[in-house]
Amino acid sequence: MNDTRWLNPEEEHTWRAYLHAHRLLLDAIDAQLRRDSGMPHAYYEILVRLSETPGRVLRMSVLAEGTRVSASRLSHAIARLEERGWVRREDCPTDKRGQLAVLTDEGFAALAAAAPGHVEAVRGALFDALDPEQVRWLGAVSQTLADHLGATGGRVGPQEPNGTAGAPVRES
Amino acid sequence: MNDTRWLNPEEEHTWRAYLHAHRLLLDAIDAQLRRDSGMPHAYYEILVRLSETPGRVLRMSVLAEGTRVSASRLSHAIARLEERGWVRREDCPTDKRGQLAVLTDEGFAALAAAAPGHVEAVRGALFDALDPEQVRWLGAVSQTLADHLGATGGRVGPQEPNGTAGAPVRES
DNA sequence: AGCAGCTACTTGAAAGCTCAACAACCCGAT
DNA sequence: ATCGGGTTGTTGAGCTTTCAAGTAGCTGCT
Numbered sequence: 001m002n003d004t005r006w007l008n009p010e011e012e013h014t015w016r017a018y019l020h021a022h023r024l025l026l027d028a029i030d031a032q033l034r035r036d037s038g039m040p041h042a043y044y045e046i047l048v049r050l051s052e053t054p055g056r057v058l059r060m061s062v063l064a065e066g067t068r069v070s071a072s073r074l075s076h077a078i079a080r081l082e083e084r085g086w087v088r089r090e091d092c093p094t095d096k097r098g099q100l101a102v103l104t105d106e107g108f109a110a111l112a113a114a115a116p117g118h119v120e121a122v123r124g125a126l127f128d129a130l131d132p133e134q135v136r137w138l139g140a141v142s143q144t145l146a147d148h149l150g151a152t153g154g155r156v157g158p159q160e161p162n163g164t165a166g167a168p169v170r171e172s
Numbered sequence: 173m174n175d176t177r178w179l180n181p182e183e184e185h186t187w188r189a190y191l192h193a194h195r196l197l198l199d200a201i202d203a204q205l206r207r208d209s210g211m212p213h214a215y216y217e218i219l220v221r222l223s224e225t226p227g228r229v230l231r232m233s234v235l236a237e238g239t240r241v242s243a244s245r246l247s248h249a250i251a252r253l254e255e256r257g258w259v260r261r262e263d264c265p266t267d268k269r270g271q272l273a274v275l276t277d278e279g280f281a282a283l284a285a286a287a288p289g290h291v292e293a294v295r296g297a298l299f300d301a302l303d304p305e306q307v308r309w310l311g312a313v314s315q316t317l318a319d320h321l322g323a324t325g326g327r328v329g330p331q332e333p334n335g336t337a338g339a340p341v342r343e344s
Numbered sequence: 345a346g347c348a349g350c351t352a353c354t355t356g357a358a359a360g361c362t363c364a365a366c367a368a369c370c371c372g373a374t
Numbered sequence: 375a376t377c378g379g380g381t382t383g384t385t386g387a388g389c390t391t392t393c394a395a396g397t398a399g400c401t402g403c404t
Binding site for chain 1: 183190191195196200217240287288292297302308310313
């Protein structure tokens, strides 16, 4: 009749704690970026991606893959970033279907301005709360999970060993 | 000039892996619920909360606190759940400002119908990928984080040791 | 060459979320 | 009693995300 494999108490607790912690964490990060830099975290991630790339250009499809967002969402997002002058679209020379998203100097400046506050927020919300062993485990578990979901349930296939966000390319 | 405490390589990697994993995980969970049960995960969490309460009633403020959602968002969400007939509003007898959200039988049925698929999704996306030690660490780290953010940066004050979601009250 | 089927990206509408403003009410102090 | 300040919940506007088409171009097959 009912062959659902319900969660056992430990799993249940873990899942709820995870949801709880994650919501608080991401809400804090997103709120900080919106408040101090006028951009949602999703946009920050896009800008970071672009900033790390030689020429600060990326094809839409690659960018979508890299930031794990749907094509549609990226298209809308880039449209808005374009309105702000932070990103510019160009035609892809090798594939007439393609579009390139180019980070403008204004976009890079906006990112550079946002980065310190954002990094402080991440540090304050996440790393300040965890001891080194916890950080290692969080990294390991996240990696395992990302591999699992990337290969199995997730959006797509071949995974780069990579996530998003942080600081823009440090110009060193 | 620049005294930002940037993330070190391990932190950077951990943060990106975390974002990556989390996005894949929550997207998968949310997509499953939308597809199979026509409700976003946020609504599921609200219904779960209500289902676990004696009488399946909760004051808006308590529900907002419990699901870690802004008052505004909850108000909108309840409005939509009400349109579907899954929740009903009632006046709070002891405080004329207050409103009670009551889970209807239809709402409970919808939750009960959604739960098995959702739990399978959580299991498949999360617990199937982790070994017991990783689950323990994930729980511990999440709990630490939730406490930290609940007390410090998060939305509010006195924390219940609790998150959200899972199965509705098992009728045992 | 031409065509079927796939990939890349966009679009518009509907749904959800955030933010700021607001109405109604409670409570404590005067 | 009433007034000030805090709390509870709602609303509407604007923005973001999702979903379902839709357009255009590539690719391999005949």
